[in-house]
Amino acid sequence: MSSDTNAFQRPAMGSGGKSTQDAWFQRALALAGASVLIILAAMLISTAMNAWPVFTHSGWSFITSSDWDPGISRTEITGSYGALSFILGTLITSTIALLIAVPLAIGCSLYLTQIARPSIGRPLAYAVDLLAAVPSVVYGLWGLLFFVPIFVRPMIKVIADTVGEAVPFLGSPVVTYNYATAGIVLAIMVLPIITAVTREVMLNTPIAEIQGAYALGSTRWEMIRAIVLPRARPGIIGATMLGLGRALGETVAVAMLIGGSQRMPTSLFQGGQSMAGVIAITFQEASPENVKALLGVGVVLFVITVLVNMAARLVIWATGGRVAGDAAV
Numbered sequence: 001m002s003s004d005t006n007a008f009q010r011p012a013m014g015s016g017g018k019s020t021q022d023a024w025f026q027r028a029l030a031l032a033g034a035s036v037l038i039i040l041a042a043m044l045i046s047t048a049m050n051a052w053p054v055f056t057h058s059g060w061s062f063i064t065s066s067d068w069d070p071g072i073s074r075t076e077i078t079g080s081y082g083a084l085s086f087i088l089g090t091l092i093t094s095t096i097a098l099l100i101a102v103p104l105a106i107g108c109s110l111y112l113t114q115i116a117r118p119s120i121g122r123p124l125a126y127a128v129d130l131l132a133a134v135p136s137v138v139y140g141l142w143g144l145l146f147f148v149p150i151f152v153r154p155m156i157k158v159i160a161d162t163v164g165e166a167v168p169f170l171g172s173p174v175v176t177y178n179y180a181t182a183g184i185v186l187a188i189m190v191l192p193i194i195t196a197v198t199r200e201v202m203l204n205t206p207i208a209e210i211q212g213a214y215a216l217g218s219t220r221w222e223m224i225r226a227i228v229l230p231r232a233r234p235g236i237i238g239a240t241m242l243g244l245g246r247a248l249g250e251t252v253a254v255a256m257l258i259g260g261s262q263r264m265p266t267s268l269f270q271g272g273q274s275m276a277g278v279i280a281i282t283f284q285e286a287s288p289e290n291v292k293a294l295l296g297v298g299v300v301l302f303v304i305t306v307l308v309n310m311a312a313r314l315v316i317w318a319t320g321g322r323v324a325g326d327a328a329v
Contacts, residue, residue, distance in 0.1 A: 054296045058081050062300075066085040066264045067080045067082040070286070070293060071290070074287070074289070076289070083275065083296070083297050086262075088272075090304075093254055093258065094186070095183070096186070097247045109199040110224060112128075113199055114202070128195050143257050144177075144256050147185065156181070169267050172269070177256075177257050177258060178259050179265060185257055189253060190247050198239045201234075202228055206231075213227050238312060248276075254276065275301045278294070
């Protein structure tokens with residue numbers, strides 16, 4: 001009995017060499033994981049320290065006011081800095097993008113995974129993945145020179161003329177580049193990301209449950225509604241938050257299409273500005289104190305992004321799902 005038990009025991013380390021290698025390997029992996037948090041903390045701390053004089057000077061009005069009048073001092077803060085219009089511009093364009101992209105992404109994923117034949121679905125899936133690799137400046141130029149003037153502006157002009165007086169934030173006048181145009185092009189940019197993640201989640205639906213639904217007499221739509229969508233719900237939420245993170249931080253395309261105005265938004269069809277856009281456009285020629293203010297805008301954008309990701313994780317946990325990385329807990 002003892003000999004049989006010993007046969008299944010772990011072989012002893014002769015000189016301790018393998019155990020030492022395992023220990024060093026574990027330390028290296030732990031350091032690699034911790035490096036992400038270290039870099040993240042270093043970015044936040046260094047940026048917040050540089051922007052702290054502006055936060056001290058403006059207080060809460062930095063995020064509650066829209067009065068943005070930069071000073072030119074090198075040693076002190078003399079201007080007025082209120083980033084509320086930039087914050088609202090970022091949130092408005094991102095919301096428009098998600099309202100358009102998420103339903104399209106879910107429909108596209110359902111078609112690719114549940115309806116299309118492999119000979120059709122596979123090339124279409126590759127095409128969707130390819131769209132995610134297109135640089136944002138290409139989307140911006142395409143929207144600026146072709147998509148917005150030819151397609152988007154006539155459409156929003158009709159909307160403003162027909163329902164603008166009855167529906168808030170949809171009234172005239174309509175400028176060529178505005179929150180709506182930036183949000184629509186941004187939706188096209190985040191659509192491939194949301195679709196790719198959602199498609200992979202739907203592909204992992206247990207085939208036994210799908211066949212069981214068909215065996216009980218369900219139609220294809222009933223099977224999708226009862227099996228595929230509930231199974232994919234946590235992944236869809238995660239994909240949506242991933243697309244939202246891309247939308248919040250998008251710079252070049254939004255800066256080209258949002259209009260560049262610093263006014264508070266009163267209509268989706270007026271020009272505005274986003275947090276990332278104002279940083280990209282004005283940073284190069286900004287005065288020293290204005291640079292600190294722009295760094296403050298970056299800190300606010302960073303905090304918003306973190307809060308969005310935390311909210312996404314809480315929503316996924318509340319729905320009984322599991323996000324990547326939870327398996328290790």
